[in-house]
Amino acid sequence: MxxxxxxxxxxxxxxxxxxxxxxxxxxxxxxxxxxxxxxxxxxxxxxxxxxxxxxxxxxxxxxxxxxxxxxxxxxxxxxxxxxxxxxxxxxxxxxxxxxxxxxxxxxxxxxxxxxxxxxxxxxxxxxxxxxxxxxxxxxxxxxMEMEMQKNAAEVSLLRNQVNPHFFFNMLNGIYSMAIRQSTETPAAVLQLSQLMRYVLYESEGERVPLEKEIEYMSGYVKMQHMRLSGNNTVNFEVRNTSSGLTIAPLLMIPFIENCFKYGTSGNHDTKMNISLDCNGKRLLFSSNNTIIPGKIDPDHKGIGINNVKRRLELIYPDRYSLSIRENEHEFAVHLEMEL
Structure with missing residues (x-):
């Protein structure tokens, strides 16, 4: 033909x-x-x-x-x-x-x-x-095809970097729960197995349904919340989610990881807010958390944020806006992207 x-x-x-x-x-x-x-x-x-x-x-x-x-x-x-x-x-x-x-x-x-x-x-x-x-x-x-193949390989590498980083943090959390002999340790292990299934099997494509990604984020927040003491307040809110939308997998999880890694404490009162809102095909994500003095190493904040920035440049060029604000008491992220 x-x-x-x-x-x-x-x-x-x-x-x-x-x-x-x-x-x-x-x-x-x-x-x-x-x-x-x-x-x-x-x-x-x-x-x-x-x-x-x-x-x-x-x-x-x-x-x-x-x-x-x-x-x-x-x-x-x-x-x-x-x-x-x-x-x-x-x-x-x-x-x-x-x-x-x-x-x-x-x-x-x-x-x-x-x-x-x-x-x-x-x-x-x-x-x-x-x-x-x-x-x-x-x-x-x-x-153009070579550039696309190169970008696809780089995106795959960046995504694979998220997985071990994620599991390392989660296992540390479960370990701390087991040390305290928390009654929620079995539930945390079950929750981890569900999250691992998503990361290893359901997020292998270039895009995943937005509902699945939100379900994964919600499960992650729930699991992390299990290991926290009562002085840490966590608010996770999802509004106006539209069916049929897709998103690059594991894109926002590094921001949520950082909230729990650097914004929680066993001694200080902390608060974090994580929200997700959809307006048509426009996704708005925001997070803010209390900064614990001395907890963040200024020379090494992990690969997460730089990883997200690079993936956004490759997957959503000219279709996103990322703002990161940090002061003495708070770390805040605001991301808008066109799906």
Whole structure:
């Protein structure tokens, strides 16, 4: 099916190439120098047909075989041979016609070579320009495809970095619960298994349903909340979620991780607020948490935030706005993105 449009394109090109000079010709009766007014008509048709043949020969064989491979001398010799053949064909046709006593002479192209050479040069130039244009377009497509593959590989690497980081934090949380002999430890282990199932199996695609991602975030918050003491207040709110939307998986979880990692304490009163809101296809995520003095290492805040920034640049270019604000008492994140 893909070849049909190309065939029609070639037919239209040949029809136009053969007929266009005829449309510009003055009336045949004006050419008194020709014994037969049809001689000029036949000559123009033959010249155009030969020029069109030169176009396709140059486009499909000479340029790929010689020019593209930098065999410039061979390419130049081939073009000169084409020009010579085109000049000789009408002469050869006249010779054959005279031998067969067929009264259909052509204009002697050796005596008037300029029209034939001009048409041939135009055909060769056109085929060269179009071929180079197609080469450039193909190179751009290849470059874009390579860039897409590179970005996909980088996104996969960034996402894989989230997984071990996530499990490390979760296992630390369960370990601390087990040390305290918390009665919620079995529930936390069950919750972790559900979260692992999502991370390992359900989030492998480029996009996941937004509802699944929210369910995962809610489970993560619930599990982390199990290990906290009563002096840590956690608010998690989801509003106006729309069905049918998809999102890159595990995109906002590093922000939530940081809330629990750096914004909770066994001795100080803390508060964190995490909210998610949808307005059509526009997703608004925000989080803020209390900063515990001395808990954040200024030289190493983990790979999470830089990871999210890079994934946003690759997956949602020009479709997101990320604001991170930090002061002495609070760390806040505001993310808007078009899904």
């Amino acid at each position: 893909k070849r049909i449009p190309a065939i029609f394109t070639h037919i239209l090109f040949l029809a136009g190439f053969l007929s266009f000079p005829l449309l510009l010709m003055p009336p045949l009766t004006a050419h008194k120098q020709f014994n037969d007014a049809g001689q000029l008509f036949r000559s123009v048709i033959l010249t155009n047909f030969l020029a069109a043949s030169a176009y396709y020969l140059n486009y499909y064989y000479l340029i790929p075989s010689f020019n593209t491979k930098r065999k410039y001398k061979a390419y130049t010799v081939s073009l000169l041979l084409i020009a010579a053949v085109i000049l000789l064909v009408p002469v050869l046709c006249n010779f054959i016609m005279s031998r067969l006593h067929i009264p259909f002479p052509f204009v002697n192209s050796l005596r008037a070579p300029l029209p034939s050479l001009l048409m041939t040069a135009m055909a060769l130039m056109l085929s060269f320009i179009l071929h180079k244009n197609n080469e450039w377009k193909q190179a751009q497509r290849d470059k």
